[in-house]
Amino acid sequence: MRFNEEMLRVYAVTDRRWLRGKTLPEAVEEALKGGATLVQLREKEMDSESLAEEAVQVLAVCRRYGVPLIIDDNVRVCLESGADGVHVGQSDMNVLEARKLLGPERIVGATAHNLSEALQAQEEGADYLGCGAAFGSATKKDAKPINRAQYKVITSSVRIPVCAIGGITKENIKELHGAGLSGVAVVSALFAADDIEEAASELKKLSEGLV
Numbered sequence: 001m002r003f004n005e006e007m008l009r010v011y012a013v014t015d016r017r018w019l020r021g022k023t024l025p026e027a028v029e030e031a032l033k034g035g036a037t038l039v040q041l042r043e044k045e046m047d048s049e050s051l052a053e054e055a056v057q058v059l060a061v062c063r064r065y066g067v068p069l070i071i072d073d074n075v076r077v078c079l080e081s082g083a084d085g086v087h088v089g090q091s092d093m094n095v096l097e098a099r100k101l102l103g104p105e106r107i108v109g110a111t112a113h114n115l116s117e118a119l120q121a122q123e124e125g126a127d128y129l130g131c132g133a134a135f136g137s138a139t140k141k142d143a144k145p146i147n148r149a150q151y152k153v154i155t156s157s158v159r160i161p162v163c164a165i166g167g168i169t170k171e172n173i174k175e176l177h178g179a180g181l182s183g184v185a186v187v188s189a190l191f192a193a194d195d196i197e198e199a200a201s202e203l204k205k206l207s208e209g210l211v
Contacts, residue, residue: 001068001084001107002105003068003085003107003127003128005128005161005182005183006037006182007037007038007067007068007183008037008038008128008161008162008163008182008183008185009037009038009182009183009184009204009207010035010036010037010038010183010184010186010200010203010204010207011036011037011038011039011040011130011163011165011183011184011185011186012028012031012032012036012038012039012040012185012186012190012191012200013039013040013042013072013165013185013186013187014027014028014039014040014041014042014043014058014187014191015042015043015187015188015191016043018187018188018191018192019191024043024054024057024058025057025058025060025061027191027196028058028061028062029061029064029065030195030196030197030200031190031191031196031197031199031200032061032062032064032065032067032200033065033197033200034196034197034198034199034200034201034204035200035201035203035204036067036190036200036204037067037183037204038067038068038070038183039058039062039067039068039069039070040069040070040071040072040087040185041054041055041058041069041070041071041072041083042072042087042187043072044072048074048076048077051071051074051077052076052077052080052081055069055071055077055078055080055081055083056081056082059081059082059083068084068085068107069081069083069084070083070084070085070086070087070107070109071083071085071086071087072086072087073086073087073088073089073092073093074086075093075098075101075102078102078106079101079102084106084107085102085106085107085108085109085127086098086102086106086107086108086109087108087109087110087111087130088108088109088110088111089110089111090111090112090113090117094124095108095110095121095124095125095126096124096125099124099125107127107128108125108126108127109126109127109128109129109130110124110126110128110129110130111129111130111131111132112129112130112131112154113131113132113144113146114146114150114154115153115154115157118131118154118157118158118162119157119158122158122159122160126160127160128160128161128162128163128182129154129158129160129161129162129163130162130163130164130165130185131146131151131154131162131163131164131165132146132164132165132166132185133145133146133165133166133167134146134151134164134165134166134167134168134172134176134184135166135167135168135169135172136166136167145166146164146166148175148176148178148179151164151176151179151180151181152178152179152180155179155180155181156180161182161183162180162181162182163181163182163183163184163185164176164179164181164183164184164185165184165185165186168184168185168186168189169186169189170189170199170202170203170206173203173206173207174206174209176210177209177210178209178210179210180210181210182210183207183210184203184207184210186203189203190203
């Protein structure tokens with residue numbers, strides 16, 4: 001699936017620890033119904049075999065909504081499941097290697113915490129950047145916040161689109177407006193919500209004006 005920056009608008013990053021009796025495909029479908037524009041399967045506790053099986057199920061849901069599925073850090077699972085791409089962090093496989101293994105058609109996203117990392121990821125061929133942590137992080141306790149001024153520096157210095165990640169909620173998302181961001185990546189703001197579909201719809205409306 002060909003990547004475009006509109007896909008970053010509401011970037012749903014999974015974490016099954018937040019689910020309350022739902023399967024992950026069910027929760028993802030609720031997010032997509034509400035308007036999520038990209039899904040990343042990020043389940044750190046699962047082994048590769050289980051993750052690949054889960055990816056096939058989640059991909060089937062994503063296909064029904066025409067939304068790409070990205071696999072966190074695992075190129076092999078991406079290839080085995082037929083997913084649309086991978087997202088690599090600073091301690092994962094680098095962008096160049098991921099691109100070599102996946103080819104030009106799949107999506108490769110990269111994490112960046114500062115301008116230097118952002119420029120390097122762009123140079124290596126990343127399609128987009130996930131930059132954070134915007135407001136700290138419930139999943140990464142050592143994540144250092146990036147303020148709006150720092151986001152502006154990054155977004156004005158790179159040619160590829162940037163989404164913010166880290167502690168983003170419907171209450172604080174407007175603090176990111178005007179920073180040149182293409183979207184927000186969210187975990188608990190979606191998957192811990194009582195109504196995931198409604199949460200996705202609200203976040204999509206609130207993300208207007210990010211650029």
